[in-house]
Amino acid sequence: xxxxxxxxxxxxxxxxxxxxxxxxxxxxxxxxxxxxxxxxxxxxxxxxxxxxxxxxxxxxxxxxxxxxxxxxxxxxxxxxxxxxxxxxxxxxxxxxxxxxxxxxxxxxxxxxxxxxxxxxxxxxxxxxxxxxxxxxxxxxxxxxxxxxxxxxxxxxxxxxxxxxxxxxxxxxxxxxxxxxxxxxxxxxxxxxxxxxxxxxxxxxxxxxxxxxxxxxxxxxxxxxxxxxxxxxxxxxxxxxxxxxxxxxxxxxxxxxxxxxxxxxxxxxxxxxxxxxxxxxxxxxxxxxxxxxxxxxxxxxxxxxxxxxxxxxxxxxxxxxxxxxxxxxxxxxxxxxxxxxxxxxxxxxxxxxxxxxxxxxxxxxxxxxxxxxxxxxxxxxxxxxxxxxxxxxxxxxxxxxxxxxxxxxxxxxxxxxxxxxxxxxxxxxxxxxxxxxxxxxxxxxxxxxxxxxxxx
Amino acid sequence: xxxxxxxxxxxxxxxxxxxxxxxxxxxxxxxxxxxxxxxxxxxxxxxxxxxxxxxxxxxxxxxxxxxxxxxxxxxxxxxxxxxxxxxxxxxxxxxxxxxxxxxxxxxxxxxxxxxxxxxxxxxxxxxxxxxxxxxxxxxxxxxxxxxxxxxxxxxxxxxxxxxxxxxxxxx
Numbered sequence: 001x002x003x004x005x006x007x008x009x010x011x012x013x014x015x016x017x018x019x020x021x022x023x024x025x026x027x028x029x030x031x032x033x034x035x036x037x038x039x040x041x042x043x044x045x046x047x048x049x050x051x052x053x054x055x056x057x058x059x060x061x062x063x064x065x066x067x068x069x070x071x072x073x074x075x076x077x078x079x080x081x082x083x084x085x086x087x088x089x090x091x092x093x094x095x096x097x098x099x100x101x102x103x104x105x106x107x108x109x110x111x112x113x114x115x116x117x118x119x120x121x122x123x124x125x126x127x128x129x130x131x132x133x134x135x136x137x138x139x140x141x142x143x144x145x146x147x148x149x150x151x152x153x154x155x156x157x158x159x160x161x162x163x164x165x166x167x168x169x170x171x172x173x174x175x176x177x178x179x180x181x182x183x184x185x186x187x188x189x190x191x192x193x194x195x196x197x198x199x200x201x202x203x204x205x206x207x208x209x210x211x212x213x214x215x216x217x218x219x220x221x222x223x224x225x226x227x228x229x230x231x232x233x234x235x236x237x238x239x240x241x242x243x244x245x246x247x248x249x250x251x252x253x254x255x256x257x258x259x260x261x262x263x264x265x266x267x268x269x270x271x272x273x274x275x276x277x278x279x280x281x282x283x284x285x286x287x288x289x290x291x292x293x294x295x296x297x298x299x300x301x302x303x304x305x306x307x308x309x310x311x312x313x314x315x316x317x318x319x320x321x322x323x324x325x326x327x328x329x330x331x332x333x334x335x336x337x338x339x340x341x342x343x344x345x346x347x348x349x350x351x352x353x354x355x356x357x358x359x360x361x362x363x364x365x366x367x368x369x370x371x372x373x374x375x376x377x378x379x380x381x382x383x384x385x386x387x388x389x390x391x392x393x394x395x396x397x398x399x400x401x402x403x404x405x406x407x408x409x410x411x412x413x414x415x416x417x418x419x420x421x422x423x424x425x426x427x428x429x430x431x432x433x434x435x436x437x438x439x440x441x442x443x444x445x446x447x448x449x450x451x452x453x454x455x
Numbered sequence: 456x457x458x459x460x461x462x463x464x465x466x467x468x469x470x471x472x473x474x475x476x477x478x479x480x481x482x483x484x485x486x487x488x489x490x491x492x493x494x495x496x497x498x499x500x501x502x503x504x505x506x507x508x509x510x511x512x513x514x515x516x517x518x519x520x521x522x523x524x525x526x527x528x529x530x531x532x533x534x535x536x537x538x539x540x541x542x543x544x545x546x547x548x549x550x551x552x553x554x555x556x557x558x559x560x561x562x563x564x565x566x567x568x569x570x571x572x573x574x575x576x577x578x579x580x581x582x583x584x585x586x587x588x589x590x591x592x593x594x595x596x597x598x599x600x601x602x603x604x605x606x607x608x609x610x611x612x613x614x615x616x617x618x619x620x621x622x623x624x625x626x
Contacts (some may be wrong), residue, residue, distance in 0.1 A: 011506065027480075028548045079503075131480045135531060157536070159535050159536035159538065160462040160516075160536030160537070161462060161497070162461075162516060163460070163517065164538075176484045176499075178460065178499060178514065178516065179484045179497055179498070179499050179516075180484075180514050181483070182462075182497030182499075182518070183489070183496075184486060186489075186493060186495045186496075186497060187493060189529065189532035189533060189535075190493040190494065190495075190529060192532065194529075195530050204488070234492075258459065259459035259460040259461045259514075260457065260458070261458075261460070262457075262458075324531045403546045
């Protein structure tokens with residue numbers, strides 16, 4: 001019999017005989033038979049209540065799950081990586097793409113705004129390059145903004161790994177260039193033996209963070225160029241050109257290299273030039289031709305405009321000065337008819353009212369005012385030169401009356417009319433223009449028309 | 456003064472003391488871990504070698520090759536261009552001397568005319584030596600190399616050995 005079954009409460013504590021009273025013994029019997037299960041049920045109910053409380057209480061639920069969540073995810077990723085990627089990609093992939101796109105758009109917008117608001121020669125050059133290259137200002141600006149710098153250049157003997165020549169921005173910072181060249185060669189050999197067995201091709205780049213080692217090999221030597229940033233287009237071609245030049249110039253030395261690099265000293269200049277071409281390569285040959293053509297065209301246009309302007313200026317300077325006539329107080333004028341127009345336009349003074357002499361004994365006529373005719377106003381219907389006389393052969397006065405200009409018609413002689421024009425300045429300009437270019441709203445009064453000999 | 460550089464290799468079985476000899480002799484820039492990762496580590500030692508009335512500054516670029524079998528395939532690449540080698544055996548392991556001829560032939564196949572010196576290493580472990588001097592001498596003669604009893608631990612004859620090889624390379 002177990003201890004449970006021999007529960008102390010089920011024993012008769014008073015020592016009276018059992019079974020004499022019906023209820024208590026039955027209850028005791030129940031307790032003996034089911035008491036254990038009742039207690040277990042009560043404990044389970046309590047646990048269920050507690051569990052229910054924890055599940056419904058979010059904070060409590062998080063506290064339960066959090067400690068194991070990380071481990072669970074790690075284990076799931078380890079056991080079913082593809083499945084996890086598939087499950088998470090729609091969420092994480094889109095989020096990453098969106099974040100990257102937004103970052104790039106922001107960058108482009110910033111660059112674009114900066115380029116558009118900048119009028120420095122450099123910015124203008126970018127714009128020109130962008131137009132020629134068919135890309136946006138911002139893209140060119142971004143490309144220009146990408147940092148690129150050549151840090152070191154190693155010329156290394158391919159077979160031995162011995163350093164042939166080395167140039168650096170900071171020579172004192174590279175005392176171990178010969179060791180580096182040896183290890184670089186070992187790494188190249190390792191890569192070739194491990195991954196390139198039986199295949200063409202070589203290790204041509206080692207990247208670590210922002211820095212990169214670009215490798216370009218010829219038959220007996222190779223170049224290793226340590227750079228920061230992204231190399232511009234054409235830089236590799238430049239490297240290849242340099243190493244091939246060295247190969248051709250020192251083929252004998254390199255083929256049987258004895259470890260003495262003295263004879264290779266002249267190549268330092270060639271290697272150093274790689275540092276100066278580090279700036280992003282300019283335009284392609286075709287683009288340069290187009291650019292040169294455009295610049296040439298502009299130069300020709302400017303030169304042509306200059307020449308034309310000079311000719312026009314000389315022409316203007318050579319023409320007689322327009323006749324300036326002081327404004328007269330009277331508003332009427334008459335033209336003295338003459339068979340031939342005079343060379344100089346003059347205005348005859350019009351009759352003015354005069355006061356009679358002082359009264360005398362002799363009767364005199366009563367003074368009267370003679371009404372003066374109103375001026376005849378015309379409108380220029382074309383822009384024409386002002387001439388001294390009523391003839392196209394007559395010298396120009398160096399002035400063009402513009403279309404729409406109002407003029408006063410002083411006289412008409414044949415197909416020409418003499419006009420007066422008063423600009424803003426307090427002078428009047430008088431000259432002859434073809435009648436056909438002067439319009440009037442009313443018929444020109446006959447008093448100012450000079451008859452000419454008819455046929 | 457003339458300045459020249461030469462590439463030499465250290466060849467020998469695993470754990471004969473190649474790296475310890477190198478560490479005794481040279482300036483190290485790179486960690487030993489390169490030997491276990493790509494099978495080689497390059498070190499440098501510059502020595503002045505008198506030649507006639509002149510002195511040559513010789514920079515020895517020392518390629519310490521891993522002795523384990525996993526790098527056997529790469530060894531030929533690493534040997535290319537080497538003009539000499541230090542062949543290393545362990546005086547406490549007779550089998551390491553037997554392989555010396557193989558290593559020498561391997562280098563000669565890619566670099567005919569290469570020079571050798573033999574380092575019978577761990578000479579400080581006197582009680583554990585299991586190689587007779589005659590045997591060492593015979594092997595050295597077989598590969599046409601001078602030999603030295605060296606100890607990377609005490610530095611015995613290490614400098615002498617490398618200088619000897621340097622003279623052979625300059626001559």
